[in-house]
Structures are given as structure tokens and as C-alpha cells.
Amino acid sequence: MEKNTNLKNIERRIKEIAKDYEVRGFAVTINPNQTNLPDFLKGFEPDIVATSETESVVIEVKSTKGNSSQLKQFESLAQRISEHKNWRFELVFTNPIEQTIQNKFTNELPLEKIRSRISEVTILLISNHYEAAFLLCWTTLEAAIRLKLDSEKNDSNNKPTLAIIKTIYSLGYINSHDYKKLEVLNQKRNLLIHGFDNSIDKNSIEQLINIVTYIIGDSKEVVMNNWLESMDLDEYEDIYELYQTVRYKNDYGSFTFSETDKITVGCTYVDGKLILEGEDEYQQFLNLIEQEYMDDMDAESWYGFKKAMDKDD
Numbered sequence: 001m002e003k004n005t006n007l008k009n010i011e012r013r014i015k016e017i018a019k020d021y022e023v024r025g026f027a028v029t030i031n032p033n034q035t036n037l038p039d040f041l042k043g044f045e046p047d048i049v050a051t052s053e054t055e056s057v058v059i060e061v062k063s064t065k066g067n068s069s070q071l072k073q074f075e076s077l078a079q080r081i082s083e084h085k086n087w088r089f090e091l092v093f094t095n096p097i098e099q100t101i102q103n104k105f106t107n108e109l110p111l112e113k114i115r116s117r118i119s120e121v122t123i124l125l126i127s128n129h130y131e132a133a134f135l136l137c138w139t140t141l142e143a144a145i146r147l148k149l150d151s152e153k154n155d156s157n158n159k160p161t162l163a164i165i166k167t168i169y170s171l172g173y174i175n176s177h178d179y180k181k182l183e184v185l186n187q188k189r190n191l192l193i194h195g196f197d198n199s200i201d202k203n204s205i206e207q208l209i210n211i212v213t214y215i216i217g218d219s220k221e222v223v224m225n226n227w228l229e230s231m232d233l234d235e236y237e238d239i240y241e242l243y244q245t246v247r248y249k250n251d252y253g254s255f256t257f258s259e260t261d262k263i264t265v266g267c268t269y270v271d272g273k274l275i276l277e278g279e280d281e282y283q284q285f286l287n288l289i290e291q292e293y294m295d296d297m298d299a300e301s302w303y304g305f306k307k308a309m310d311k312d313d
Contacts, residue, residue: 010061014047017059017092020160025193026050026057040084044077052193054139055086062093108150109143114216117143118209125209130200131192137208138189141182144215148173162186168215177291178211224285227274228292231267236306239293242267246286247299 018028028050034042037049041058048059058081060074078089109117117140124133145164159167165186169179185208191198213219233239241253246265249257256266263276265285276282294302 010063013061013092018048021050024161026052040080053135055088057088057090059090059092108147111216114140114144118212121209125205130202130205133205134200137205141208141212144212148215173215174211181207220281224274224288227272230272231270233293240303243289243299
């Protein structure tokens, strides 16, 4: 550990980082003994080593960037660490004007790997390995969020899980319902990762899968939302007409409905049509209209409220 006049700041920052990683489900050791380090770290005295089922992080805290020679040493160390599967190096500066630096050998999980993990989660789910499926799906969720934020130039490095979840919610990448689900699921994740008895059910995993696929643009809900956004639904009468069309499976106002082997919903002033397959997608679309356009109220109550407000105006 660096010994200088900034020692207290460094110690405080080490505790903050350790606490953050513990909240994220890592087992954290501050100033680990040499005997507890893997062979490739022998001789180096890291400030923190944080480990989880999916990755291990070696963390060094400094007050300033130091000279180029020191930085090259850390770069060499980072490369050595990155050569070991699921290990990475993190260099943190206490000076508020400095940036937290992660080594350049750490890459975000690519989209195809995220999709592959979803398939692995589904296999575990089918095999009734609920806890394993949940944990793998949660790490996939975090990877999907970070990939999405980084693609939109929103830095997700070194931010705890709840922080990045709040960020994607504030940016509109998930809706309020999914945000509330993730708050509850995060509590389950924390209990599970810390070894407490916490029953994970099939529904919790399916909720996670749906949110992950939505974030990466693979879910049917993305298609539904894109179709809804292609129309001008600012007037409550138009929203109500759309809901009536779908609910009662009949043309209503500017909207059309047909059903053969699939359900087709159209709008007279929009070229594209929405195709729904099966009862699940049909109910999902009805629920989406209520959630996103009717303040999560049932249609008749919402319409009555809007009519009353219109009269008052």
C-alpha cells in the first residue's frame, strides 16, 4: 500500500470499494496475505482482492497517477492478470479529478455471448436448476446493461449494479414495471449470493430472461413498443380506440383487427402492422397498452377518468 500523506484518503477509498463489491455479491479481502494469493500474484501486495462465481478482481488504490514508469508496471501487471480466465485488474485513484481506470484487456461481453448465455439459462431452467439459472441470468443481465450503456456512450465501468439499473431506467431503456421487478429480484440475488436460504422460482428467472432480451432488442415487447411508437397516440380517445380494437377483436376507429392463424393489428395511417402469435402475446400486448398508456389502470376506469378531466377543462 502506498504510504504518504494521503494514507487516510486511500484507506477510506479502499473501504468504500470493498463495501461496494460486497454489496455486488463478491467475497472481499483487504490486504490479503501472500499465502492466500494465487501463484501469478505472488510478490505483489494488492489492496483488495474481490472474488465471485463469475470473476475475480485485483484492485490497487493510489492517490495520484504517478510517473510513466509506474503506470507501465501496472499495465504489465494488468496484462499478466488478464491472461488468467475470469481475472482482471482495476487501478483506482483517490484524487477526485483523476479517473478510475480499468485495464484495457477487460472487454464487455459481446451480444452473441449474451444470447448464448440466455440459451444456457433456458437449459438450466428446463432442468429445474433454478438457483444456477438465476445466478447465470443475473450476470447476463448486468452484461446486457453494461453493453447497452457503453453503446450509448454512458460509462458503466466501476458502477455498482443498482446504479446501472437506475441509469437504464432513467434513460428509458426499461419501463417502471421492469425497474420495480429488478429491485425485488436484486434482493433475491443478494440473499442467494451471500448464502442465505432464498427460494428461487421459475417465474423469477423468466422475468429476468424477458428483461435481458428486451434490453438487447430480442423480445417481442420491443416489436410491440416500436409499433406503438410509430403512431401518434397523444390523444386518449385514440388510445382507447386501440385498446377496444384489440380487447374486443374488432375494428374500432382508426384501428383494424384480423385473426387467422395469427393476429394482425393495423392502423389506417400507419403502413406497418403488428403481428401477434398466440394467446400469450395477445395478452402481453393488452397489458402493455394499459401499463404504458393507461397509467396501469384498467381501460374503462382510465377512460372514465380522462373523460371527467376533459369536462372539467
